Amino acid sequence: xxxxxxxxxxxxxxxxxxxxxxxxxxxxxxxxxxxxxxxxxxxxxxxxxxxxxxxxxxxxxxxxxxxxxxxxxxxxxxxxxxxxxxxxxxxxxxxxxxxxxxxxxxxxxxxxx
Amino acid sequence: xxxxxxxxxxxxxxxxxxxxxxxxxxxxxxxxxxxxxxxxxxxxxxxxxxxxxxxxxxxxxxxxxxxxxxxxxxxxxxxxxxxxxxxxxxxxxxxxxxxxxxxxxxxx
Numbered sequence: 001x002x003x004x005x006x007x008x009x010x011x012x013x014x015x016x017x018x019x020x021x022x023x024x025x026x027x028x029x030x031x032x033x034x035x036x037x038x039x040x041x042x043x044x045x046x047x048x049x050x051x052x053x054x055x056x057x058x059x060x061x062x063x064x065x066x067x068x069x070x071x072x073x074x075x076x077x078x079x080x081x082x083x084x085x086x087x088x089x090x091x092x093x094x095x096x097x098x099x100x101x102x103x104x105x106x107x108x109x110x111x112x113x
Numbered sequence: 114x115x116x117x118x119x120x121x122x123x124x125x126x127x128x129x130x131x132x133x134x135x136x137x138x139x140x141x142x143x144x145x146x147x148x149x150x151x152x153x154x155x156x157x158x159x160x161x162x163x164x165x166x167x168x169x170x171x172x173x174x175x176x177x178x179x180x181x182x183x184x185x186x187x188x189x190x191x192x193x194x195x196x197x198x199x200x201x202x203x204x205x206x207x208x209x210x211x212x213x214x215x216x217x218x219x220x221x
Contacts, residue, residue, distance in 0.1 A: 033209065042117075042200055042211035043157070050207050058208060090156060097207045099145045104156035 002027045004105035006091050012111045013081055021076045021108050023091030031097030032074035033058070034066065036087040043090060049074055050097055081112040116140055119201055119212035127220055130191045134215050136201035137183045143203040143210075146177055146184045151198045151214065160199070161186070191219045 004025045013019055025032065033048035035058075045058030049068040063085055065077040074093075078085060088109055092102040119136045126132050138146075146163040161168065163175040163184050174187040184201055198214040 031207065033207075035209075035211075037154070040213065042119075042213040043202075043209075044211070045209050048207050048209070056207060059210070088154060098204060101147065101159045101162065102209070104158070106156055107154070 002103070004091055004093055004103050006089075006105035006108050008108060009106060010109045012113065014113050015082055016080050019078050019081060019110075021078075021089060021091075021110070023074045023076065023105060024072050025074075025093040025103070026072065027093060027095075027103065028071065029093035029095055029103075030071070031095070031100070031102075032068065032091065032093045033097075033102065034064070034074070034076045035090045035092065036060065036085075037090065038087050046076070046089075048097070081110075083112050086110060086112050115213075116210045117201060117203055117212040119199075119215050122198075122214075122216040124215065124217045125220060126191055126217070128191055128193060130219075131187065131189045132191060132217060133188075134186045134199055134201075134217075135183055136185070136212050137181075138203045138210075139182065140203065140205055140210070141182065143205045145204045147202050147204070148175055148184075148186050149200040149202060149211075151200055157200055188217075191217075193219050193221065195219050 034046040035043040047066040091105040094100040094102045148160040149157040150160045151157040172189045201212045
């Protein structure tokens with residue numbers, strides 16, 4: 001089944017404790033992206049990747065890191081999480097990014113205490 | 114001013130009604146536009162791509178007006194199952210900007 005998977009789905013952590021949210025797609029998509037969604041707001045793009053080893057900042061990259069060493073994986077790293085990073089995170093992928101539909105993962109609910 | 118602005122919601126309509134959402138964008142270089150549907154903070158799913166010539170899919174019609182920089186979504190004969198949040202997005206060179214979403218509730 002074609003899909004985007006994210007792990008963990010739910011995470012409660014404490015300020016300053018490094019964490020990684022994994023994202024993997026099995027559709028051989030070139031483009032992957034991370035978003036966060038906060039109550040009453042749409043999705044805001046954190047980082048995106050047009051292909052392996054190519055990453056770019058979105059609108060809200062501060063406090064996050066990403067890497068794209070393999071086509072299928074695009075992990076999101078929070079080196080020192082803070083409470084303002086409490087949010088719902090979505091990973092997405094698409095064939096090329098510009099003109100193609102994005103497929104979203106199920107989301108990761110992160111709480112930073 | 115936000116780069117992508119949507120009609121403020123919520124929209125509460127009876128079954129069978131026709132409802133229209135608008136979305137304006139500020140980046141004239143934006144290349145592609147989409148409407149997504151999101152249920153109860155689950156993952157967004159594509160509803161429609163938006164083409165310059167306009168496109169229709171059953172009860173749904175999407176339009177793009179580049180001169181005025183807005184896109185629209187028309188839903189005819191609303192069903193209870195159309196209740197959701199609708200998100201517009203514009204994409205330019207990999208950067209995707211979503212609107213805040215418009216919530217639609219269709220009532221019996």
